[in-house]
Amino acid sequence: xxxxxxESHTIEESWIVMTSSEPQQIHDTLIKINEALPDGSAIQFFxxxxxxxxxxxxxxEILQKYSSLRRFLFVKGTKGQMDLLKERNPxxxxxxxxxxxxxxxxxxxxxxxxxxxxxxxxxxxxxxxIWSTVDDLELNEKVILKTTAFKGWExxxxxxxxxxxxxxxxxxLDVVGGTMLLRIKDLxxxxxxxxxxxxxxxxxxxxxxxxxxxxxxxxxxHTDASYSEAQKEEDRKVLxxxxxxxxxxxxxxxxxxxxxxxxxxxxxxxQDKDGCKKMQALVEKExxxxxxxxxSKRATDSWACLQxxxxxxxxxxxxxxxAKEYEKKYQPKSAFLHSLIxxxxxxxxx
Numbered sequence: 001x002x003x004x005x006x007e008s009h010t011i012e013e014s015w016i017v018m019t020s021s022e023p024q025q026i027h028d029t030l031i032k033i034n035e036a037l038p039d040g041s042a043i044q045f046f047x048x049x050x051x052x053x054x055x056x057x058x059x060x061e062i063l064q065k066y067s068s069l070r071r072f073l074f075v076k077g078t079k080g081q082m083d084l085l086k087e088r089n090p091x092x093x094x095x096x097x098x099x100x101x102x103x104x105x106x107x108x109x110x111x112x113x114x115x116x117x118x119x120x121x122x123x124x125x126x127x128x129x130i131w132s133t134v135d136d137l138e139l140n141e142k143v144i145l146k147t148t149a150f151k152g153w154e155x156x157x158x159x160x161x162x163x164x165x166x167x168x169x170x171x172x173l174d175v176v177g178g179t180m181l182l183r184i185k186d187l188x189x190x191x192x193x194x195x196x197x198x199x200x201x202x203x204x205x206x207x208x209x210x211x212x213x214x215x216x217x218x219x220x221x222h223t224d225a226s227y228s229e230a231q232k233e234e235d236r237k238v239l240x241x242x243x244x245x246x247x248x249x250x251x252x253x254x255x256x257x258x259x260x261x262x263x264x265x266x267x268x269x270x271q272d273k274d275g276c277k278k279m280q281a282l283v284e285k286e287x288x289x290x291x292x293x294x295x296s297k298r299a300t301d302s303w304a305c306l307q308x309x310x311x312x313x314x315x316x317x318x319x320x321x322x323a324k325e326y327e328k329k330y331q332p333k334s335a336f337l338h339s340l341i342x343x344x345x346x347x348x349x350x
Contacts, residue, residue: 014108014109014110014111015074015111016075016077016078016098017098017106018075018082019096019097019099023072025095026093026096029092030045044077046073046118047072047074048072082098120182141156141249142155144192144195145191145192146191150173155172155173155184155192156171156172157169157248158170158172159244161247170184170186170187171183204250205255207250207259208259208262211242211263212258212262212336214241215266215269218235218239222235236270240270243263243267243270256286257286257302258305260283261305262309264276264309265313268313284310286306300326300330303326304326304337305340307319308323308341312343323341324341326341
């Protein structure tokens with residue numbers, strides 16, 4: 001992960017993290033400033049993933065630049081040098097601001113770490129993206145990268161897929177003080193070093209509880225008569241964030257069943273037909289396994305949770321009746337499960 005510092009370093013050592021609502025304007029302004037400076041004194045700056053769009057107005061070709069980070073850019077230098085630069089260009093750099101930490105001090109990145117970040121962004125052989133940060137990423141499995149400019153650095157597994165050529169991984173590194181996530185995609189087993197954690201079971205439990213809490217909150221909003229468009233948009237962001245973890249592995253049977261039930265509900269709420277189909281198959285598999293267990297060893301709580309998920313996904317009354325019968329017979333002590341079963345009495349899908 002990029003290590004952030006609040007110390008003052010020499011110009012050779014650090015980059016200052018800046019923000020602007022108009023990164024294209026700042027980009028053009030810094031280019032013009034550099035053109036007027038003597039050789040060897042140009043300002044070094046970096047705007048990740050600047051993309052271009054060409055269009056025509058009255059037969060004139062217009063090239064418009066976009067920053068994938070929207071508002072972040074990085075300038076090599078000290079705060080004193082940046083203050084002087086802004087003072088000399090008050091109008092053209094008026095929208096260029098420091099990105100501050102909690103102590104209201106500018107955040108800097110050491111040059112060595114910044115060069116690794118730039119190399120990742122520039123390497124066309126590597127499939128990577130920069131996203132908004134993902135909450136609770138620390139719950140995911142730790143790995144050590146064995147390739148790319150971040151070789152030897154710690155990352156977290158965001159997604160794993162089984163392909164005909166084996167398992168591929170998407171990993172994430174927090175950058176810029178945790179405000180952005182560098183996603184490196186399509187890594188193979190040999191590209192990462194898997195590490196084990198003594199608190200794996202505890203981490204899994206916390207992860208599943210995090211998923212359950214978010215899904216239940218969205219369900220409560222969804223069944224509220226005063227469900228607003230603004231709340232719908234916020235809930236969609238939450239669901240998309242939870243859906244990022246759909247390929248996560250949960251080792252305990254109970255945790256895995258609750259996790260898959262929640263992911264099926266998540267897919268249904270997102271109206272992801274393909275995702276819903278895949279998660280439904282997994283949930284049906286879990287129900288079949290539970291049905292084969294002797295009655296004395298049957299995981300009834302997990303069974304009820306899976307039944308609710310199937311009802312939400314399919315609106316099949318068989319699953320609704322099974323969940324109601326479970327509540328009547330066992331009267332679950334789990335507050336979460338009890339409230340989830342109530343969903344079958346009031347849940348209406350669009």
